[in-house]
Amino acid sequence: MRAFENYSNNASGPITILPYVNIAHYKHMHEAICNLAQDKIVPLIIIPFHENDHVDLGGHVAKSIQKLNTRFQSRAVCTVGILVDRDSKLGGDDSMMIFHVGIFFIGGQDDREALALGIRMANRENVRVSLFRFVVTNINDKDDYNGRFKSREEEEEEEIEEMLNESLIDEFKSMKFGSGNVSWYEIMVADGEEILDTIRKLEGNYDLVMVGRRHNIGNLNDEELTTFIENAETLGIFGDMLASTEFCIGMVPVLVTQCGGNLDTEHKFSRVGSATVSQKSLDI
Template identity: 65%
Template sequence: MRAFLNYSNNSGGPVTVFPYVNVAPYKSMHDAVCNLSQDKMVPFIIISFHENDHIDQCGPMASSIHKMNTCFQAHAPCTLGILVDRNSRLGMCNGYNSNQFFHVGIFFIGGPDDREALALGIRMSKRPNTRVSLFRFVVMSKKPCKSKIELAREEWEEAERDTMLDEGLIDEFKSMRYVNGNVSWYEILVEDGVEVLDAIHNLEGNYDLVIVGKRHDIGSLNDEEMSNFIENAEILGFFGDMLSSKDFCLGMVPVLVTRCAGVIR
């Protein structure tokens, strides 16, 4: 709580902290939090990952938090963020001075969850001494796309609307370059999920935080099919789990996985 109060006192903006104590079983704790978020019209909930370094991974607490996280994803009325922070250096840091940058990396593939991640990055970029890098993956499928005739009218219109929302938010991010020089973006052409993974391995850097959406659909290879190869796909999604593993930056970078409220197709 001291960390939150310190942030409130030094944020330089209208940030107020209201401590809230919830005494409830883990299996129903999400109900109280979700009800409170609805009453206060909260747009964003952040919860801790069950394998973070301060939690006994083999004990009953980790299992309880894992189940609680699943309940949050099923019932959260707003955007949910799961913070994975196993071995990062942020806990040992005494704060950033005026000459240091906080570097945020956003991995964007497309869809509502990634748009939530990018929207958060846009807000972060407005803060002094914060550098935000956007890595956008453009999927060039080898397989021919279905024509408008083959798709139902509703599906086609939804896909078109989704693409327009992606492009609009990316354009907004690019415009931040003219407000401050702390944003950069890169477009990476890939053909499937495997190439996305290879590209991510090549994008390791000195990030203080990485943000990615949970759910994606990359051509014929989607999260559900790829999740058979990893352990925490149910909670973090395929790419969130990969970014938080030791295979990326030795697992030393905290990862925030965002999940938009509602059902994604």
């Protein structure tokens, strides 16, 4: 909490830190937090990955946090970010240090959330943002829909998704004219396996990498890709790879974003639980 307080005191813009204490069983903890986020119109919830090993949680607690993260992803109306931070070396007293963020963009609303966050980060002078956009070429009208042709509605949805992708990417590119701290690369790939192989070769001196959990290209969700991926359900195929030792030997923090708001009726919040969250003053 001292780190948050220091950030509040030294930020260039208006930042207010409001610490809260939530006393609840793991099974119900997400309800109180999601209710609070809804009440305060919070756009982003960041939660820790269950395998972050700064503290030895033990098998039972780690499993409870894993289930808690899944509940956040299924219930939150705002964007949820899962932060994988096993062994980062962030910190230091040099306020002019360059913070390098890498964004891996395949397409879809989750990737757009990661890119939108990167655009906000790039507004800070000491932040450098690199965008790696993958363009998948091996797609036809049948492969993405289990052997059947796409309907007109599905084609229109894809066109809208592509338009939204291009619009946000254009916004990111336009920042180049205002400052030199952004760069982007378009990488042509044939399929999901080629994306994984390419990501492995894009190792760099990153302080943080971001990627969406889900993507809007059907053949990237091939079950064969997830066979040997332990945390694909929570982090997605590419988030899991970025968080593994196959990328920068697992030393770079990874933020996996998921766009919220697509709730089924059965997932609507129960208003119980808000009372278990109370604001707490912070003594420094």
